[in-house]
Amino acid sequence: MGSGFTQLFDVHIEFSQSHLVFPAIVGWVLVVLFGAIVVVYGPGLVREFRSGKRSLALGGGDFDKFRFLATIALTIAYFQSMEVVGGFFPNKGFGFLIMSIPVMFLFSLLFVHGLTARKLVVIGLNAVILPSVAWYVLKELFRVSLP
Numbered sequence: 001m002g003s004g005f006t007q008l009f010d011v012h013i014e015f016s017q018s019h020l021v022f023p024a025i026v027g028w029v030l031v032v033l034f035g036a037i038v039v040v041y042g043p044g045l046v047r048e049f050r051s052g053k054r055s056l057a058l059g060g061g062d063f064d065k066f067r068f069l070a071t072i073a074l075t076i077a078y079f080q081s082m083e084v085v086g087g088f089f090p091n092k093g094f095g096f097l098i099m100s101i102p103v104m105f106l107f108s109l110l111f112v113h114g115l116t117a118r119k120l121v122v123i124g125l126n127a128v129i130l131p132s133v134a135w136y137v138l139k140e141l142f143r144v145s146l147p
Contacts, residue, residue, distance in 0.1 A: 074103060
């Protein structure tokens with residue numbers, strides 16, 4: 001039970017692959033959470049669909065096409081630009097930091113209702129502070145390789 005058991009807790013990650021660890025963990029957490037949602041709510045939803053109490057609302061309702069398409073476009077632009085900017089500062093995580101600030105600002109502007117000067121200041125502070133804290137925690141404390 002000596003060295004064989006303790007080897008289970010040894011983790012070795014090559015630096016060139018370190019940026020893949022965190023997304024894999026998040027992906028598996030999302031899969032487990034999705035499974036839990038299916039187990040808890042799935043049977044009830046199936047019953048409601050079969051009985052006709054619920055139906056798929058494709059293309060109906062208050063669907064905001066502009067916000068939906070802008071979200072898709074911003075997300076794609078964010079990941080593409082993060083890689084490009086990160087290439088100028090290899091292994092520093094500045095691509096993540098520099099691109100997260102304007103993207104958070106634009107996402108917040110996209111989804112805010114009743115924009116006022118006070119809300120704009122809060123959005124601006126939020127867009128600067130939260131990515132900076134996330135960058136520091138991931139890069140410096142957890143030593144995660146960021147783009």
